[in-house]
Amino acid sequence: MIEPLIALGTLLGLIALGAPVFLALGGAGLLGLYMARGEMALFLAPTSVFGQLNSFEMIALPLFILMGFLLSETPVGRDIFHVASVWLNRIRGGLAISSVGACTLFGAVSGVSIAGVASVGKLAVPEMMKRGYSANLAAGSVATAGAIAMLIPPSVPFIVYSAMSGVSVSSLFIGGLIPGLAIAFALSFYIYLRCRLRPDEAPSVEQTVDWRARLLSLGRIWHVVFLVVLVVGTIYSGLATPTEASSFGVIGAAAIAGVVxxxxxxxxLIEIVWNSLRVSATILLIIGCAKIFGDYLNLIRIPQMLASTATSVALPPELVMLLVMLVLIALGTVIDGFSLIVVTTPFLLPIVTTLGYDPLWFGIVLVMNLEIAVVTPPVGLNLYTLKGVVPELSMEQVIASALPFVAIQFLVLLVFVLFPGLSLWLPGLL
Structure with a gap:
């Protein structure tokens, strides 16, 4: 059993030294294949990479990323936030709740977490602070709500998990809707209670906006609603596959940026295409090299051994899954979300299925873990993104503001771990 330890040590060592994740995965996988089968096994590597990426479904990944980059260059987040604030102005803490709603709706047309934080945060946080909201409430509401984009379709992490597990992208998109809305509701309810119990954190209720003004405000986001229907609606209705919907989304996002x-x-446009290509290539390289490492693990039957060990331990499946969630949250504090999916899925998915859980459900709760990871230091990308667009906040202040909201996210995760049917209900219905 020394050879698997050498391969795993190589993987962790390269990551610790700061090597790119795809290089660490590919290098460790190649070394493992060589130790297990000699030089002939190395010919498996190119086949593994090509087979993993040569998929119609994988086309959706770069297209959704391009769509997110196109929208991030527009003030669409500003308009969504304005409309939400007009409709919720009579509620104490309404602007903070508006931020949650704006990030949720922005996630439904981008699928990229940091894009929502940047687009909404650069307007919402200074606006809330100018109107008397506490900096902690303003920053925390945006940083954590931006992560909802990872669950609300179109979700790029779901596409990555689908590539690693074989679970249908459409099913994952449908299954992520209920947990995503549940987190948005839980964060909004927490903000409402917090502002009621601590009135100093939010100003008193502002002047009433009449219904005519509210209805007219919807004209600022008609294009967003159209894009949501065009992308998400066609997937849910079965009129288009996620790949086909992603092409609609790029065309719609380009029209919004260029015409509206x-x-x-x-x-x-050249800058947007270049940035989206760079991000897409990085993720695809990670997925392809993860297949090399996954093939090595399957060759020496490590996932099967772990699954057998998990079933032999005299612990309830629910407790085992809670321990898995805690491990994922801990790993998420030091590893970025995409790398966490590709590194842990080959190990954990056999354990999950052996315990009787649905791979679709595991994909949903895995992405819910990533939501917590992106707002947890030291690798919390949403925290650094918010600090970048709101420079008047200190990094310590941004981190402290997110912690209470992270606790709410964890409670929602706990509910969906203990009651798997909540996330499987909608996919089963449709």
């Missing part, structure tokens, strides 16, 4: 907001110059 008129911000899409040739230079800007």
């Amino acid at each position: 907001y008129r911000v899409l110059t040739l230079e800007k």
Whole structure:
């Protein structure tokens, strides 16, 4: 059993030294294959990478990323936040709740967590602080709500998990809707209670906006609603696959950026395409190299051994899964979300299925763990993104503001872990 330890040590050592994750996964996988089967086994590596990426479903990943980059260049987050604040202005803490709603709706048209934080945060946080909201409430509501984009379709993490597990992307998109809305509701309810119990954190209720003004405000986001229907609606209705819907989304996002907001110059378009290609290539490289490492693990039957060990331990399946969730949260504090999916899925998925859980359910709760990871230091990308767009806040202040909201996210995760049917109900219905 020394050879698997050498391969695992190589993987962890390269990551600790700061090597790119795809290089660590590919290098450890190649070393493991060589130790297990000699030089002939190395010919498996190119086949593994090509077979993993040569998929119609994988086309959706770069297209959804391109859609998110296109929208991040527009003030669509500003408009969503404005409309939400007009409708919720009579509620104490309404602007903070509006931030949650704006991030949720922005996630439904981008699928990228940090894009929502940047787009909504650069307007919402300074606006809330100017109107008397505490900095902790303003920053925490945006940083954590931005992560909802990882669950609300179109979700890029779901596409990555689908590539690693074989679970249908459409089923994952449908299954993520209820948990995503549950987290949005829980965060909003927490904000409402917090502002009621601590009135100093939010100003008193503002002047009433009449219904005519509220209805007119919807004209600022008609294009967002159209894009949601175009992308998410076609997937839910079965009129389009996620890959086909992603192409609709790119066309719709380009129209919004170029026609509605008129911000899409040739230079800007080249920059957007280049950035989306860079991010897409990085994720695809990680997925392809993870397949090499996964093939090595399957070759020496490590996942099967772990699954057998998990079933032999005299612990209830629910407790085992809670321990798995805690491990994922701990790993998420030091590993980025995409890498966490590709590294842990080959190990954990056999354990989950052996315990009788649905791989679809595991994909949903895995992404819920990633939601917590992106707002947890030291690798919490949402925290650094918010600090970048709101420089007047200190990094310590941003981190402290997110902690109470992270606790709410964990409580919602606990509910969906203990009651798997909550996330499987909608996919089963549709």
